[in-house]
Each structure stands twice: as structure tokens, then as C-alpha cells.
Amino acid sequence: MEYRRREVLGASAAGIATAVAGCIGSGEDDGEGSIAGEELALATTTSTEATGLLTEINEAFRERYGVRVAANAEGTGASIRSARDGNADVILVHARSREDEFMQEGYGVNRRDLMFNDFVVVGPSDDPAGISDVEGAAAAFDAIASDEATFVSRGDESGTHTKELVIWNEAGVEPGGEWYQSLGSGMGETLTNANESGAYTLADRGTYLSRDDLDLEILVEGPIEDGPELLANPYGIMAVNPEIHPNVNYQLAMSYIGFFTSPEGQKIIEEFTANGEQLFYPEALSEDPDFQQYVPEGWQPDSSDD
Structure with a gap:
């Protein structure tokens, strides 16, 4: 489902300055600058929704x-x-x-590391390809391919699917054939399919842990449990550039980013189980937050005031 394109809001320089400075009115303030009653268009991953985190953070933001x-x-x-099409305010x-590509092409502004x-x-407990006995994710994928054990892929150009393709490349394997099933589905559906068919799959730890109906076991750990850094899964949040899409609500997007990256928002993330x-x-x-700002290609500082 695509967002409907919003009417051009004509975000003024003053409005943008207000958002950047964080001077956003609370929901109790109906005066100038208040964002109460507005609607934010968020484009995000299935893992944030499937785990329930998104519901909790969005309710806190609404309140x-x-x-x-x-x-x-x-x-x-x-x-x-x-977001490239201007159908979201924030991603x-x-x-x-x-x-990085999205930012470098100028579609995004104010990217922050979030969580x-x-x-x-994961796979069946009997581990037919023996991947729990090998070292690292690439070796595990190679063992699955060599054994032609069933592997279920999201196949949907998601962050998880992107990581999966990186691991296959590291393993020197081009997956295909009857043993490799590409679903084009979200993480929840992929885990259900793998569980029902006794297959292996790559999952984000959050979605896997949020399920209590799976017989699948973690057979290769990620870095949280001292596994390889190849399996790291960082999340970023960024506003859509209003210079490219004047219809997006940049002020609202920056309010959301500010809330999600604030001590209150970060505490919600930390305490969510x-x-x-x-x-x-x-x-x-x-201690070293990664803040990435969009700078037009070829831009040079104005030296007229030197």
C-alpha cells in the first residue's frame, strides 16, 4: 500500500528552523508551531512492526x-x-x-543511528546441514548450499534480504534450485514458512525472540552473543529532503526523529522486551553518535566573508 501524496505544505524557512532547533509545541499547545492533530507518514521495516516496538514508540509519541x-x-x-517518491516524511x-546511497543522492537529511x-x-533442531559445527555465517551458508538443505529467503529487498545476499556473496555461492525458496514476504511470514517446512533462514534477532510459536533454534549467533560482525544489524532513521519533495512534512519528521533519539525514546527501546x-x-x-547530514555534491563553503 502506497501513501497518498500529501498536498504541498510549503514548509517555510522559519518552520524548518523551528524543527531543527527542537522548538516544537506539545500536544497541549494549539498555538503557532504546534504539531498536534497532524499525521506523520513513516516508511519502515517489518521487524519494527512485527516485534511490537513500533506500536509502543508511536503511542508514546502520540501521547x-x-x-x-x-x-x-x-x-x-x-x-x-x-521515500524517493515523496510518499513518506521519515524512514x-x-x-x-x-x-548511504539514499543520503548521497540527496533524498534524505539528518540521518541518525537509532538502535x-x-x-x-535459525533452523530445525536436528540441523541437517550441520551449520552449528562450522565457523561463521558464510561457512554456514556454504554448508546449507552444499547439502542442498531447504533455505527460505525473504526475497523482498528488505534489510534482512540485503544482508542475506551479502552472506551468500561472502560464501562464494549463488543460491538457486529447489532447495532455495524465495518468498517475497516479511520476516514474520518467512519465519512461519521456515518453521512449517523445517528450513533454515536468516532472521533479525528481535523478530525471532518475539515469537513463542517456533520450533526453530538459533544455530549461528550474531555479535550480541559474540558471533561475527558480519551479522550486525544497525537501524537508522532519517527525514525526507523537503527541497526535493516540498510535500513532505519536514517539521513533523524532525519532531519524530528528535523524540526517537531523545533519552525518553531511547529508554523505550532499551526497556522493550x-x-x-x-x-x-x-x-x-x-559516546560517539553517528550523525550524517546531506551535503550537495561539489558544494564548497562561501569564501566571500573570509
Whole structure:
């Protein structure tokens, strides 16, 4: 489902300056500058929705500012396409190479590291390909391919699918054949399919831990449990550039980013659990936060005042 294109809002320089400075009225303030009663268009990954984190953070944002978040959770690739088309105000995704490309092409502004978890390789407890006995994710994928054990792929250009393709490349394997099933589905559906067919799959730890109906086991750990950095899973959040799409609500997007990366928002991330397990780890308030700003290609500082 695509967002409807918003009417041109004509975000003024004053409005943008207000958002950047963080001088946004609360939901109780109906005066000038208030964002109460507005609606934010968020494009995001299925993992943030499937775990329930998105519901919790969006409800807290609504209570604080009186703003409804219209979230479209469809995976990183689709989310970035929506944002490129101007059909989202802000995106929350987890494929750094695609995020960097989005920023470098000028579609995004004010990217922040938000949180992280990691990826894990899960499969049936009898582990027919013996991947729990090998070293690293690439070796595990190679063992699955060599054994032609069933592997279920999201196949949807999501952040998880992007990471999966990186691992196959590291393994020197081009997956295909009857043993490799590409679904074109979200993480929840992929885990259900793998569970029902006794297959292996790559999953983000958060979505896996949020499920209590799976017989699948973690057979290859990510870096949270001292596994390889190849399985790291960082999430980034960024506003859509209003210079390219004047219809987007940049002021509202910056309010959301500010809330999500604030001590209050980061505490919600840290304390969010499912089945007694922490699913995500806040990163915006780290000692060295990664803030990325859009700079037009070829831009040089004005030297007229020197």
C-alpha cells in the first residue's frame, strides 16, 4: 500500500528552523508551531512492526505531541522507494549501504543511528546441514548450499534480504534450485514458512525472540552473543529532503526523529522486551553518535566573508 501524496505544505524557512532547533509545541499547545492533530507518514521495516516496538514508540509519541503516526511497514527496499517518491516524511530502515546511497543522492537529511540488534541463522533442531559445527555465517551458508538443505529467503529487498545476499556473496555461492525458496514476504511470514517446512533462514534477532510459536533454534549467533560482525544489524532513521519533495512534512519528521533519539525514546527501546528478552539496543546516545547530514555534491563553503 502506497501513501497518498500529501498536498504541498510549503514548509517555510522559519518552520524548518523551528524543527531543527527542537522548538516544537506539545500536544497541549494549539498555538503557532504546534504539531498536534497532524499525521506523520513513516516508511519502515517489518521487524519494527512485527516485534511490537513500533506500536509502543508511536503511542508514546502520540501521547506526547498529539500526532498520529501512519506507519507503512514493508521492508527497507520498499520503504526507500516510497521515500524517493515523496510518499513518506521519515524512514526507519536497516541496510546501511542503501541508506548511504539514499543520503548521497540527496533524498534524505539528518540521518541518525537509532538502535541495533543482530541477525541470526535459525533452523530445525536436528540441523541437517550441520551449520552449528562450522565457523561463521558464510561457512554456514556454504554448508546449507552444499547439502542442498531447504533455505527460505525473504526475497523482498528488505534489510534482512540485503544482508542475506551479502552472506551468500561472502560464501562464494549463488543460491538457486529447489532447495532455495524465495518468498517475497516479511520476516514474520518467512519465519512461519521456515518453521512449517523445517528450513533454515536468516532472521533479525528481535523478530525471532518475539515469537513463542517456533520450533526453530538459533544455530549461528550474531555479535550480541559474540558471533561475527558480519551479522550486525544497525537501524537508522532519517527525514525526507523537503527541497526535493516540498510535500513532505519536514517539521513533523524532525519532531519524530528528535523524540526517537531523545533519552525518553531511547529508554523505550532499551526497556522493550518480548518473552523476557531485550529485542533492540539504543544507540543514538552513544559516546560517539553517528550523525550524517546531506551535503550537495561539489558544494564548497562561501569564501566571500573570509
